[in-house]
Amino acid sequence: MAHLTATIIAAHGRHYLGQIDGELLHCVTRGKKSDVAVGDRVDIKRTSPNQGVIEAIAERKTLLFRSDQYKSKLLAANVTQMLIVVATEPGFSDDLVSRSLVAAEAAGVTPHIILNKTDVTELLPKVRQRVALYAGLGYPVHEVSVRANPDAARALLEPLLAGQSSIFIGQSGMGKSSLINLLVPDAEIATREISAALDTGKHTTTFTRLYAIDQDTSVIDSPGFQEFGLYHLSEGMLERAFVEFAPHLGKCKFYNCHHLNEPACAVLEAVTSGNIAPIRHDLYRQLVHEASQTIGY
Numbered sequence: 001m002a003h004l005t006a007t008i009i010a011a012h013g014r015h016y017l018g019q020i021d022g023e024l025l026h027c028v029t030r031g032k033k034s035d036v037a038v039g040d041r042v043d044i045k046r047t048s049p050n051q052g053v054i055e056a057i058a059e060r061k062t063l064l065f066r067s068d069q070y071k072s073k074l075l076a077a078n079v080t081q082m083l084i085v086v087a088t089e090p091g092f093s094d095d096l097v098s099r100s101l102v103a104a105e106a107a108g109v110t111p112h113i114i115l116n117k118t119d120v121t122e123l124l125p126k127v128r129q130r131v132a133l134y135a136g137l138g139y140p141v142h143e144v145s146v147r148a149n150p151d152a153a154r155a156l157l158e159p160l161l162a163g164q165s166s167i168f169i170g171q172s173g174m175g176k177s178s179l180i181n182l183l184v185p186d187a188e189i190a191t192r193e194i195s196a197a198l199d200t201g202k203h204t205t206t207f208t209r210l211y212a213i214d215q216d217t218s219v220i221d222s223p224g225f226q227e228f229g230l231y232h233l234s235e236g237m238l239e240r241a242f243v244e245f246a247p248h249l250g251k252c253k254f255y256n257c258h259h260l261n262e263p264a265c266a267v268l269e270a271v272t273s274g275n276i277a278p279i280r281h282d283l284y285r286q287l288v289h290e291a292s293q294t295i296g297y
């Protein structure tokens with residue numbers, strides 16, 4: 001039968017959903033391979049009217065993934081930007097925001113931060129102060145209230161999405177689902193269709209899915225996760241993923257400086273002088289430590 005080119009719009013275990021024009025095809029990989037990600041462009045061989053086998057994955061523009069010392073988990077392929085959703089309440093984790101930023105930088109994906117629930121005005125000044133850290137690093141911060149002012153949120157974010165493939169990342173309760181329902185027409189219907197086609201039962205929020213908005217605009221919703229391991233990033237990748245390190249790199253006494261406790265380290269001096277935030281350097285230290293862990297330790 002004919003070979004088809006599809007976009008993977010959902011993944012659940014080793015089951016995938018490929019979309020070709022409007023049609024959905026339930027796909028599996030050959031053998032035990034499970035290296036396909038939502039957003040991948042794939043060659044599919046149709047095996048029945050609504051089923052196929054993934055024969056090949058097209059070269060990816062970007063690939064986002066998480067990893068610990070044992071395994072890695074693909075998040076999404078070919079995304080161009082990452083929208084990190086935080087809110088006035090419940091409290092968000094700086095650790096998760098920075099890990100997301102580092103993952104995006106390492107993958108060549110442009111990060112943006114969306115601060116939702118600005119209608120909770122009593123908490124706004126404090127949260128603005130926290131988010132200022134990221135704005136200060138050059139990351140765009142967009143303030144919205146999906147509940148109190150959905151029209152303004154849509155007007156602000158629609159142009160940001162246009163022509164891009166955007167992945168939304170956020171801890172539980174930040175309003176990510178509300179945002180996606182606002183920005184993606186019929187998102188809930190699409191999710192039900194995906195669920196039915198993949199037979200995932202009620203677990204509609206436990207899988208990553210892609211909504212194609214038009215020919216060159218798509219939105220990917222990832223399930224909330226607590227851990228964002230980045231064991232796959234080498235020290236060299238890490239030092240470049242912390243964008244504020246850039247002006248100091250190459251200025252340490254030792255050319256192979258790890259920026260952890262070396263004398264005359266330009267990065268550590270920048271932490272001391274207040275040019276690099278301690279919580280960011282602490283995370284760098286933690287990620288270098290994690291990356292040095294291997295099975296058997």
Ligand SMILES: Nc1nc2c(ncn2[C@@H]2O[C@H](COP(=O)(O)OP(=O)(O)OP(=O)(O)O)[C@@H](O)[C@H]2O)c(=O)[nH]1
Nearest residue numbers: 117145146147148171172173174175176177178224
């Ligand atoms: N005050 C306020 N509440 C909001 C706003 N946006 C969403 N919420 C509420 O925040 C709660 C969480 O919203 P969801 O959209 O379910 O959040 P989520 O991030 O998808 O969370 P999970 O479904 O747990 O992953 C809901 O009760 C929403 O009604 C907002 O702009 N202001």
Ligand SMILES: [Zn+2]
Nearest residue numbers: 252257259265
């Ligand atoms: Zn150094």
